[in-house]
Amino acid sequence: xxxxxxxxxxxxxxxxxxxxxxxxxxxxxxxxxxxxxxxxxxxxxxxxxxxxxxxxxxxxxxxxxxxxxxxxxxxxxxxxxxxxxxxxxxxxxxxxxxxxxxxxxxxxxxxxxxx
Amino acid sequence: xxxxxxxxxxxxxxxxxxxxxxxxxxxxxxxxxxxxxxxxxxxxxxxxxxxxxxxxxxxxxxxxxxxxxxxxxxxxxxxxxxxxxxxxxxxxxxxxxxxxxxxxxxxxxxxxxxxxx
Numbered sequence: 443x444x445x446x447x448x449x450x451x452x453x454x455x456x457x458x459x460x461x462x463x464x465x466x467x468x469x470x471x472x473x474x475x476x477x478x479x480x481x482x483x484x485x486x487x488x489x490x491x492x493x494x495x496x497x498x499x500x501x502x503x504x505x506x507x508x509x510x511x512x513x514x515x516x517x518x519x520x521x522x523x524x525x526x527x528x529x530x531x532x533x534x535x536x537x538x539x540x541x542x543x544x545x546x547x548x549x550x551x552x553x554x555x556x557x
Numbered sequence: 558x559x560x561x562x563x564x565x566x567x568x569x570x571x572x573x574x575x576x577x578x579x580x581x582x583x584x585x586x587x588x589x590x591x592x593x594x595x596x597x598x599x600x601x602x603x604x605x606x607x608x609x610x611x612x613x614x615x616x617x618x619x620x621x622x623x624x625x626x627x628x629x630x631x632x633x634x635x636x637x638x639x640x641x642x643x644x645x646x647x648x649x650x651x652x653x654x655x656x657x658x659x660x661x662x663x664x665x666x667x668x669x670x671x672x673x674x
Binding site: 475483484485486487490500530532534544545546547548549550551553 | 561590592594600601602603604607648650652661662664665666667
C-alpha cells in the first residue's frame with residue numbers, strides 16, 4: 443500500500459560529498475522520473491527511466507547519475523554535491539506512456555541541503 | 558520546445574466560493590496531455606485532474622474541473638466551493654514525449670491559493 447516512497451526525507455551534506463537519494467515504488471510502473479524543485483520554480487526533470495536499464499537525461503542532468511537495475515528502484519546520486527544542488531527532489535512514476543495511463547504519481551520528496 | 562505559463566503567482570479566495578486558476582501552454586504537438594497538481598504546505602505533489610488533447614469534453618473530478626480551450630491553448634483549473642484545505646500551491650503541467658519512448662511533464666511556475674474563512 444506504500445505506493446512511492448523516498449528516503450531520506452531530509453538530508454544535510456557538505457560540498458564535495460557523494461549523496462544518494464532513494465526512490466522505491468510498489469506499483470510495478472515502467473516509468474520513473476527524478477525532478478528537482480527550487481524556490482520560485484516548478485519542477486524540472488533531471489533523469490528518467492522507461493524500464494529497468496533504460497535511462498535518459500532530462501533538462502538538468504549535470505552533476506547527477508542514475509541507475510535502474512530493478513523496476514521498483516530508481517536511485518539518484520550526486521557524485522560531488524554542490525551548493526547549487528540544494529533543492530527538494532521528487533521521484534515520480536507512471537504506468538505507461540499513453541493517455542491517462544501516463545499520469546505521474548509523486549513521492550513525498552527529499553529536502554537536500556548542501557553546505 | 559514547450560512552455561507552460563501560469564500568470565497568477567498568488568490569489569485569495571473566500572471559503573465556499575469558486576476560483577479559476579489560469580494556465581496557457583505552447584506546443585506544436587497534436588497529441589498532448591494537460592495535468593494539474595496540488596502541492597500543500599507539507600510538500601507532496603498530489604495529482605488532481607487530467608485532460609487529453611483529443612478529449613472533447615472538459616475533465617471533471619469532484620470539485621475540480623478543467624476548462625479546456627484548445628484553440629486558445631488554455632487549460633484553466635476551476636475549484637468549486639473552496640475549502641480551507643484547498644490552500645496550496647497549484648501547478649499546471651503538460652506531457653511531452655521523450656527520446657526513450659517515455660514521457661515527461663513540463664511544469665508552470667505555480668499559483669499559490671489561500672482560502673479565507
